[in-house]
Amino acid sequence: MTIADNAQSTDHDVETHHTFCRFCHASCPIEVDVAGGQAVAIRGVPEDPLFAGYTCIKGRQIPEQMTHPSRLRSSLRRRADGTFEEISSQDAMDAIGAELKRILDTYGPRAIASYTGTGGYQNSLAVPAARAFHQGLESPSFYTSVTIDQPAKTTAPFRVGIWEAGYHNFSDADVLLAIGYNPMVSSFSPVGGLQGTNPYVVLRDAKKRGMKLIVIDPRRTEFATQADIHLAPKPGEDPTLMAGILKVVIDEGLFDHEFCEKWVADLPQLAAAVSTFDLDYVAKRCDVPADDIVAAARMFATAAKGTSGTGTGPSMAPHSSLTEHLSIVLNTICGRVNREGDTLESGYFLYPETPRRAQVHAARPPATGANQRVRNLRGIRGEMLTTALAEEILNEGEGRVRALIVSGGNPVVAWPDQELTIKAMEDLELLVVVDHRMSATAEFADYVIAPTLSLERADVPHLMDRWFRAPYTNYTEAITPRIGDVMNEWEVFWELARRLNSPLPFPGGNAPMDRHPSDDEMLDLVYAGSRMPMDEVRRNRMKVHPDKAMIVQAADPACTAKFTVAPDDIVEEMRQIVVEGDSAAALGVDPAKYPFRLVSRRLKHVLNSFGSELSVLGSKGSTNPAYMNPDDMEHYDLADGDLIEIFSPRASVQAVVESAPDVRRGVISMAHSWGGSSLTDEKVRDIGTPTSRLVSVDKGYDTVNGMVVQSAIPVRITVLEQINR
Numbered sequence: 137m138t139i140a141d142n143a144q145s146t147d148h149d150v151e152t153h154h155t156f157c158r159f160c161h162a163s164c165p166i167e168v169d170v171a172g173g174q175a176v177a178i179r180g181v182p183e184d185p186l187f188a189g190y191t192c193i194k195g196r197q198i199p200e201q202m203t204h205p206s207r208l209r210s211s212l213r214r215r216a217d218g219t220f221e222e223i224s225s226q227d228a229m230d231a232i233g234a235e236l237k238r239i240l241d242t243y244g245p246r247a248i249a250s251y252t253g254t255g256g257y258q259n260s261l262a263v264p265a266a267r268a269f270h271q272g273l274e275s276p277s278f279y280t281s282v283t284i285d286q287p288a289k290t291t292a293p294f295r296v297g298i299w300e301a302g303y304h305n306f307s308d309a310d311v312l313l314a315i316g317y318n319p320m321v322s323s324f325s326p327v328g329g330l331q332g333t334n335p336y337v338v339l340r341d342a343k344k345r346g347m348k349l350i351v352i353d354p355r356r357t358e359f360a361t362q363a364d365i366h367l368a369p370k371p372g373e374d375p376t377l378m379a380g381i382l383k384v385v386i387d388e389g390l391f392d393h394e395f396c397e398k399w400v401a402d403l404p405q406l407a408a409a410v411s412t413f414d415l416d417y418v419a420k421r422c423d424v425p426a427d428d429i430v431a432a433a434r435m436f437a438t439a440a441k442g443t444s445g446t447g448t449g450p451s452m453a454p455h456s457s458l459t460e461h462l463s464i465v466l467n468t469i470c471g472r473v474n475r476e477g478d479t480l481e482s483g484y485f486l487y488p489e490t491p492r493r494a495q496v497h498a499a500r501p502p503a504t505g506a507n508q509r510v511r512n513l514r515g516i517r518g519e520m521l522t523t524a525l526a527e528e529i530l531n532e533g534e535g536r537v538r539a540l541i542v543s544g545g546n547p548v549v550a551w552p553d554q555e556l557t558i559k560a561m562e563d564l565e566l567l568v569v570v571d572h573r574m575s576a577t578a579e580f581a582d583y584v585i586a587p588t589l590s591l592e593r594a595d596v597p598h599l600m601d602r603w604f605r606a607p608y609t610n611y612t613e614a615i616t617p618r619i620g621d622v623m624n625e626w627e628v629f630w631e632l633a634r635r636l637n638s639p640l641p642f643p644g645g646n647a648p649m650d651r652h653p654s655d656d657e658m659l660d661l662v663y664a665g666s667r668m669p670m671d672e673v674r675r676n677r678m679k680v681h682p683d684k685a686m687i688v689q690a691a692d693p694a695c696t697a698k699f700t701v702a703p704d705d706i707v708e709e710m711r712q713i714v715v716e717g718d719s720a721a722a723l724g725v726d727p728a729k730y731p732f733r734l735v736s737r738r739l740k741h742v743l744n745s746f747g748s749e750l751s752v753l754g755s756k757g758s759t760n761p762a763y764m765n766p767d768d769m770e771h772y773d774l775a776d777g778d779l780i781e782i783f784s785p786r787a788s789v790q791a792v793v794e795s796a797p798d799v800r801r802g803v804i805s806m807a808h809s810w811g812g813s814s815l816t817d818e819k820v821r822d823i824g825t826p827t828s829r830l831v832s833v834d835k836g837y838d839t840v841n842g843m844v845v846q847s848a849i850p851v852r853i854t855v856l857e858q859i860n861r
């Protein structure tokens with residue numbers, strides 16, 4: 137389909153196109169007016185059956201983003217004196233291709249790494265192209281932001297066992313237990329939760345039909361204010377709290393006895409493991425009223441349908457895998473799985489159909505990928521662990537990473553341990569950054585490649601496909617011509633593969649190398665074998681397909697597998713948290729020396745490190761404030777706008793404080809991925825600071841997936857500057 141096919145001419149200058157937003161993962165449908173090849177206006181789509189016109193403030197800035205003066209319209213090459221000069225994209229590909237060839241010949245394929253971040257994840261061809269590039273080269277060094285996000289979601293299910301038909305849907309849930317996520321701002325929920333598809337209306341309707349909401353969050357978030365029960369524990373104490381909730385459910389016999397009898401191998405072991413988590417102990421340690429814990433446990437377990445799930449908060453706190461495990465286990469022993477004849481909520485249209493029977497796949501080792509050269513870690517889900525990548529670059533020896541292609545990511549402000557990350561960026565023999573702006577990481581690049589932006593690309597909502605609250609499809613072609621000499625992320629990998637004589641293998645076969653394929657040909661190759669063929673997807677924009685929902689099939693009668701809810705290593709980790717007594721001890725530090733816990737959060741007006749360069753979003757604030765409880769501020773004689781220094785066991789950052797009654801005492805709530813590459817924060821009021829500097833890669837990390845402690849970080853503060861006094 138061409139651009140014109142989807143255009144409705146409103147007058148002879150302006151054409152209106154339907155597409156969907158790709159500022160974040162949520163894929164809200166939008167209507168864009170295009171005049172003179174440029175987007176001039178943007179609106180939600182009221183008739184969309186799922187989103188009903190919803191958009192957020194970020195998405196509405198896309199017209200400005202496309203043409204903003206800071207947008208790179210040409211690629212850049214670093215000169216010997218460190219400044220950048222423009223270079224044509226083809227010359228850049230030639231030069232990078234030659235460098236990669238040299239590195240490949242000298243060190244072998246493992247030396248060539250790529251890292252796809254959030255900016256790349258929003259492009260349905262970027263991650264597949266990066267993956268294929270590594271397959272073609274036989275280089276295992278494929279990294280993405282998933283492994284510094286919520287990797288326990290990938291690994292924890294393997295330790296419990298996987299229910300082939302999945303856990304309950306959101307649409308008919310009677311209860312939702314939300315542990316550390318805030319979809320009203322982030323548009324994110326785990327599977328079975330409320331998604332970013334029109335979150336305010338969807339939540340209101342769910343509550344109207346009687347759904348109960350329990351939120352566990354140290355902050356009284358926009359989501360928590362809507363909760364029937366809000367537990368605001370000390371950050372990092374979710375494993376203890378979840379063990380306490382499980383103990384109430386087991387002691388009061390509120391679990392699904394019949395289901396456990398048939399499908400759970402080791403309920404007595406779980407009961408024994410949680411038996412040490414007395415209500416008084418849990419209440420005191422988490423600083424949550426005991427009655428509220430009991431009420432939450434009963435509200436969850438006595439409901440008929442609905443799930444517990446985690447977001448980034450607990451997934452970044454100490455013992456993240458344990459929290460994820462206990463959340464899955466709560467769902468499991470309460471029998472919150474889809475049964476034979478049930479309907480799956482999402483359509484899973486973009487990937488090959490797999491059987492959905494009401495049965496278990498037994499637990500198996502979660503991390504089976506390539507070996508990292510640090511901490512005895514190994515990759516997960518076909519990718520390696522970003523928490524190890526800085527050291528993979530810096531540590532000498534066989535297999536050392538020497539070249540890095542960053543596709544829509546910003547390591548200098550997002551990866552754990554900023555100082556180590558900067559050292560790694562400087563140490564590389566070749567750093568290529570594909571980004572539409574001069575990010576903190578681009579400053580270190582040998583080449584910055586200017587990419588297409590969303591409206592210039594064809595796409596499918598590849599992330600939301602398994603999260604949509606209905607079997608929904610959408611597709612978009614490019615609706616505006618490219619501005620400047622820019623490349624789609626997949627083209628970068630295709631051009632480089634071609635120069636290295638290396639194939640780009642996809643489910644539909646290798647990408648052609650003798651001619652330039654189109655975005656649509658690439659979509660056909662990448663999404664070949666999908667449950668709904670790509671051509672049919674293209675014909676079905678913004679459409680719900682009730683007739684194509686997946687129905688859960690009967691279990692294979694020969695299936696004898698069962699869930700393992702209390703594997704030995706999990707039981708051991710539960711013992712360990714009791715010995716630690718406080719989540720700070722997981723990092724080997726004395727909690728008394730670090731009286732605060734720094735927690736992560738999202739801000740409405742930015743997406744991680746980008747957005748604030750745009751006028752409307754930038755006007756919402758030029759820094760990432762340290763939000764603190766007013767009583768804590770009074771204790772330190774602080775007022776809004778004062779400057780503090782925040783010390784973790786690893787490093788310190790400066791921050792501008794802002795009072796926030798919604799943050800519990802002892803907590804600092806601060807967004808990540810702000811600031812630049814200076815380690816001394818001179819511009820804290822203008823560009824903020826990266827909390828990632830406070831993170832250690834080798835303390836309190838998860839031994840299975842390498843996840844580090846990026847939230848509930850033990851910190852202390854000093855006062856730097858008291859203004860207005």
Ligand SMILES: Nc1nc2c(c(=O)[nH]1)N[C@H]1C(S)=C(S)[C@@H](COP(=O)(O)OP(=O)(O)OC[C@H]3O[C@@H](n4cnc5c(=O)[nH]c(N)nc54)[C@H](O)[C@@H]3O)O[C@H]1N2
Nearest residue numbers: 253254255285544545546550570575587736744745808828
């Ligand atoms: N301390 C701490 N650290 C964290 C977190 C935390 O909460 N606390 N959160 C973690 C999480 S969840 C994540 S996902 C990571 C994020 O890690 P990253 O993804 O590495 O960081 P972002 O800031 O999202 O970087 C996205 C980059 O993509 C660019 N971009 C935007 N759109 C496009 C596009 O269309 N094409 C291209 N090529 N580039 C584009 C942006 O300009 C930006 O520089 O950080 C993690 N780090």
Ligand SMILES: Nc1nc2c(c(=O)[nH]1)N[C@H]1C(S)=C(S)[C@@H](COP(=O)(O)OP(=O)(O)OC[C@H]3O[C@@H](n4cnc5c(=O)[nH]c(N)nc54)[C@H](O)[C@@H]3O)O[C@H]1N2
Nearest residue numbers: 316317318322324371372447448449453735737738743744
């Ligand atoms: N507007 C906007 N939307 C975004 C992003 C953005 O930057 N801006 N980023 C995108 C990305 S990359 C991601 S991964 C998703 C994340 O989506 P979410 O997981 O919903 O992220 P947050 O809104 O930060 O919610 C995390 C919550 O966890 C709480 N929390 C922190 N530490 C703990 C803890 O130890 N225990 C408990 N129980 N709670 C804790 C925080 O107070 C916060 O309310 O959002 C995406 N959407």
Ligand code: SF4
Nearest residue numbers: 157160163164192195
């Ligand atoms: S929620 Fe995400 S996809 Fe929707 S309009 Fe906002 S940024 Fe765009």
Ligand SMILES: [Mo]
Nearest residue numbers: 254281284285
């Ligand atoms: Mo993320």
